[in-house]
Amino acid sequence: MSFRRFLIKRTAIAAILTLVAVSIIFATLRFLPSDPFSGLVASGSLTPEQVAELRAMYGLDEPIWIQYLKYIQNLFTFQFGLSLTEQRPVWSILGPALRNTLVLLLPALVTTAVVSSLAGMYAGWNRGSWFEQTGIITTTFFRATPIFVTGILLLIIFSYGLGWFPAFGMRSPVANPQGVTETYLSMDFLKHYILPFTATVLFYSGDFLMLARNSVVERKGSEFLKLHRAKGLSEMEQLARAGRNSLLPLVTYFALRTGMLFQGVITLEVVFAWPGIGRALVDAILNQDYPTVQAAVFIMALAVIVMNLAADIAYAKLDPTVEAGDV
Structure with a gap:
């Protein structure tokens, strides 16, 4: 096998592993029994209407497959979005x-x-x-x-x-x-x-x-x-x-x-x-x-x-x- 074929094969395997890893991350976080805003409602810090606005802002109210596609696109372009707790770019x-x-x-x-x-x-x-x-x-x-x-x-x-x-x-x-x-x-x-x-x-x-x-x-x-x-x-x-x-x-x-x-x-x-x-x-x-x-x-x-x-x-x-x- 030429080195070029070897390199292409290994790179393809690395790309597949990366996709699998980020998919597992997405699934693990999305299928938790609670979301980041549930505690705010329980504590009375925010009203359900305000929480709904926040969920819409972060795209958490969209269908799961749309969330996944946006998630993949953002990760691989290093556009990580805003931190939920600090309200500033994640990369900062x-x-x-x-x-x-x-x-x-x-x-x-x-x-x-x-x-x-x-x-x-x-x-x-x-x-x-x-x-x-x-x-x-x-x-x-x-x-x-x-x-x-x-x-x-x-x-x-x-x-x-x-x-x-x-x-x-x-x-x-x-x-x-x-x-x-x-x-x-x-x-x-x-x-x-x-x-x-x-x-x-x-x-x-x-x-x-x-x-x-x-x-x-x-x-x-x-x-x-x-x-x-x-x-x-x-x-x-x-x-x-x-x-x-x-x-x-x-x-x-x-x-x-x-x-x-x-x-x-x-x-x-x-x-x-x-x-x-x-x-x-x-x-x-x-x-x-x-x-x-x-x-x-x-x-x-x-x-x-x-x-x-x-x-x-x-x-x-x-x-x-x-x-x-x-x-």
Whole structure:
């Protein structure tokens, strides 16, 4: 199979998965036993006539199939509409929240991938050493511990106990940063950033360390390394060549993990009160803010699907046998 056919097939599968995901989101919200306005009538905040006007404004009084078609059109053009609770464009809420999430997660993931992969390669090359045993035990412990538990432990020790770092938020209440530079490159931001960053790194380090370790262990006794050993290459040069041949699973796993990070970000952002997309989603669910919930879940689902597609493409480029065998 040519790479072009492979790419078309994988892209078509990603598009179908995206359509299925957004359809599930629509059905889940529309068939709930109550709508966002039912509580307003019960509390006496609005009259039934006023609620009817609001339902008409948001198109909730139209037939379900018309709502669905408009919903699909709006999502795929990134026209998310107005928030029910804040009465402002949903993107004005989720845009900054998504940026805050990416600022937290992407540096943490890159740091984890680089440091843990190098450590895993060294551990695999030195099997049975104290470094390997300590690395496996430590990273396995943090990987088995839910990320929100790790976050709570860090807060208890370094925030409430030692008082080294702030407990919540992305900046101090008195801070009034102007522009991106003051927001993300200030000491106040750094102090708030360290604990959630550390929790993310600790949680995902075990994946990359074990993957790199196992890849190097598999290749340590291979024929190409025996040839390099016979040529008189040093241990570090042999390890470098084994590491390069272990990059395929690491690169593809990095792409997959980038998308899947959104799964863990919800609890992490709630624990640290980080103003990201995970926390915005939780707030929207509690307020039954349909447009914001739909948009947030759509962005998360799209990230997972796109990064899975990227992983497929990267794997096919790095290993042509995958592309050739895909029928």
